[in-house]
Amino acid sequence: MxxxxxxxxxxxxxxxxxxxxxxxxxxxxxxxxxxxxxxxxxxxxxxxxxxxxxxxxxxxxxxxxxxxxxxKPLAYIFKEWSFYGRSFYINSSMLIPRPETELIIDILKEKNILNDNVELLDLGAGSGSIGISVKLETKNKINLHLSDISKRCVHGIKKNLQKFDIQAKVYLSNWFENIPNIKFDLIISNPPYISYKDPHLNELHFEPKRALVSKNDGLADIHKIIKNSIHYLNRQGLIIIEHGYNQKDEVQEIFNRYNFNQVKSYKDLLGHYRITKGLFS
Ligand SMILES: C[S@@+](CC[C@H](N)C(=O)[O-])C[C@H]1O[C@@H](n2cnc3c(N)ncnc32)[C@H](O)[C@@H]1O
Incomplete structure (x- = not known):
């Protein structure tokens, strides 16, 4: 041979x-x-x-x-990609999980934010990588809910839940539209936040636009999520949002407009503010 x-x-x-x-x-x-x-x-x-x-x-x-x-990105060729040390199933309707999003898991672990029996919603879950990683990385009992507007994402989320042998509720939903009337302790979202005018979009043409871009300079979906989250959060419930490196001030302003407390932003490894949280009280 x-x-x-x-x-x-x-x-x-x-x-x-x-x-x-x-x-x-x-x-x-x-x-x-x-x-x-x-x-x-x-x-x-x-x-x-x-x-x-x-x-x-x-x-x-x-x-x-x-x-x-x-x-074509390697993740779509391999149909899998690593996030927080685990290999997730990936299809071409999903955003490829990014290392900067791992900061959300670090924050939750370091700050010991989670208690037992937490109701957690990962909104716009894509592959489910954030919610599934939080559940696997923390020792607390978490009742996990994941949602996405894309049928292929919902299908992929279910595959990943099976892969990691995790129980969770999965919803096909335009943001909160089909989310049941539950009060959550924690809502996490990495929504689309790139402006239609951003020149970097040309480099991302293999990934679904719906996962990337948002109107109003990239802030329309973040605004919608924060505004509506107040009907779905428990008192003292927390919402954590990923956003663009130059959107911290606008995102904090939206949190303040809806009377969130303890609004705080966190930097990624490159020193950019990429995650902001707020407490509903
Ligand atoms: C930036 S991606 C994040 C995916 C995943 N959470 C991650 O961090 O890898 C945004 C996700 O939001 C979903 N999405 C976009 N618009 C939505 C809407 N109106 N309602 C629910 N999900 C939406 C997209 O399908 C995509 O999966």
Missing amino acids: TSISLSQLKHECTKLLSDNLKISSREISLEVNQILLFVLKIDNSQLLLKKTISKAQYEKIKKFVSVRASG
């Missing part, structure tokens, strides 16, 4: 990606590595020892790399 040198393959893949993608050489080498690990189903230490691969593996890897060279 013909075997092919792994270093030759790496060289070919690196060239194909460099010729077609506008990403750094470091990112290209990381992505080639990720594709090799995914297709060969081995870990980094096994890959270091590997010198050759079969013709069939070569063909498969080249196929993955040429799809990636067309611009």
Whole structure:
């Protein structure tokens, strides 16, 4: 059986990606590595020892790399992506979970915000990555509710719940429209918040616009969620919202307009304010 040198393959893949993608050489080498690990189903230490691969593996890897060279993100090629150390099922109707969103889980863990029997709603849950991670990362008993406006997201959320063996209620809902009349202790949302005018949108054309953009300079959905949350929060209930790096002042102003207390914003690792919380009392 013909075997092919792994270093030759790496060289070919690196060239194909460099010729077609506008990403750094470091990112290209990381992505080639990720594709090799995914297709060969081995870990980094096994890959270091590997010198050759079969013709069939070569063909498969080249196929993955040429799809990636067309611009399609790896998460949609692999149909999975990592969030807070776990691999979530991903389909093309879902936003690819971002590392900056992990800050929400860190805040909840560090501040010991959660009590037992908390009713938690993840609004616009996408893959369900936030709500599911909160439930798996905290020791508290959480009654989890997840919602999204997209049928394919709702389908994917159910797949992820099965994957992690978690019980939760899932709703197909335009924000609060189909959410039952429950009072929640915690509402979390990473809603669409990019302005239609934002030039960065061109770089994100594989991800669903509905997951990304919002009217009124990106603030329309955040406003709608905060405004309506007061009918669904318990007294002393908390809402945590992710937003754009330059929206902190506007988001805090919306929280204040609806009389939320202890409004506070948190910075991501790059030093940008990306998460704001408010207490309903
Ligand atoms: C920025 S994505 C976040 C997805 C996921 N929570 C995450 O952090 O990866 C926003 C999500 O909100 C959903 N969405 C957009 N408009 C909505 C609406 N009117 N009602 C409910 N969900 C909506 C989108 O389908 C998408 O899944």
